[in-house]
Amino acid sequence: MKETILESLFKIEVDFNVKILYAVESGSRAWQFPSKDSDYDVRFIYVHKKEDYLTIDQMGIGKKRDVIELPINDLLDITGWELTKTLRLFRKSNPPLMEWLRSSIVYYQAYSTIDQMKQLSEDIFAPNSCLHHYLNMASNNFREYLQGEEVRIKKYFYVLRPVLAARWIEKYNEFPPLEFPKLLEDILPDGELKKQIQTLLIRKINGEELDFEPKIGIINHFLDEEISRLRKYTESLNVNIPDFTPNLDMLFRKTLEEVW
Known part of the structure; x- marks a missing residue:
């Protein structure tokens, strides 16, 4: 190719x-x-x-x-x-x-x-503009694709990735890596949330058709809370x-x- x-x-x-x-x-x-x-x-x-x-x-x-x-x-x-x-x-x-x-x-x-x-x-690198970009991306995709009892499962990645990227900026004050597995491994502690995301990742990479399925409550809850929290964090920054x-x-x- x-x-x-x-x-x-x-x-x-x-x-x-x-x-x-x-x-x-x-x-x-x-x-x-x-x-x-x-x-x-x-x-x-x-x-x-x-x-x-x-x-x-x-x-x-x-x-x-x-x-x-x-x-x-x-x-x-x-x-x-x-x-x-x-x-x-x-x-x-x-x-x-x-x-x-x-x-x-x-x-x-x-x-x-x-x-x-x-x-x-x-x-x-300007943390403010990058945080706004990732949070807008996460918010728009979360609102459009991950509401309701059944959601387009593959869209979780298009909300999780910008949220984890924003968390990376908050943690390290540097531009985040592109690779989702690296973000996931560094940012989230071991536990049920990380396990659910890793399971989705394996399914996607293995070629499963991730279409409409029941929403995953633990991931939705995490995304909802993190988007709100990171918005407040971003508003507190004053970087020249x-x-x-x-x-x-x-x-x-x-x-x-x-x-x-």
Whole structure:
């Protein structure tokens, strides 16, 4: 499958006249709870030629899109962000981007830009924005999928993972790992709650069709309480992050020089 992904990426470079800096897996495979029919969620960062930036219309304005998206099929979902868009989001500690930088499934990496971003990421990490992101994700999925007597069982993972990620931030004041088993092992003590979650995880990885089943009371109770508690914790934080714009401007210029 990696060969197919790389072929798609190299075709993008030719079709759009760009250079790809980095491409990773970002979905359930990176989170280590894929189903047997999970697709591949490929995310990449790319840069245009120098002259494409030296115009009166900045990237992202009008026809100058700052995103490349291939048509989604049953197996592949490929989306990329242009570098200036990426760095503006990076400046705000954008959680999806921070996850890309920590993915253990790297399909492609070229040039030094990504290594420099990884070095900056610890300092640029903003716990407030990341906590809000994960708690909003958890709240929305909990409200939409896990109410009522019967629920879509597989959706537990899409609430548990952001809740455990938020707990990691609270515990360590650092960006959490992507891998769900690592979060689960570190954050939750041994006991019935952890046992129930581990059982679900085994079922999902083994390819069981986790559709509508009776809700799991102990997990619902944990999620309801933790989302409320973590909301209050997040509101109590007052963290000031330095402005990294000059560093990121320099990184952008150096990338153009290195790539082109």
